[in-house]
Amino acid sequence: MRKQYHFRPSAHGFYAWDVDSLIELTRDIEPQNVKLDSIAELDEAFWFGSEDSLPTCRAIVDHAKLIRDADLKHPIILSSDGRVMDGMHRVSKALMDGLKKTSAVRFIEDPKPNYTDVQPNDLPY
16 A cells, blocks of 8 residues: 555644554544545545645546545544545545445544644655
């Protein structure tokens, strides 16, 4: 699996969570079904929300391939406020497949980020 991070804005860049660590932290959380309609990111510019990530045809095709290859056996990971920390390609696949729900694990309290005030391109991939 490719190296991935979950980002949220910080005072001088971004907070970043290593998705591998998020997966490890959620191993003992019982998955629940969540309604796709409750996932706000489906109606946001999730992958193309910054100036350097334009929705070119090539970028859309790259995401379409990731959606096609997504494995719905793995639950998505939600933060304590219900935001997606990992799994938007799985969410998108579930939506494309006409599903109404998907499996998810949700933090009761969010873990501390692995990095603070970083830029995505400065992280190890």
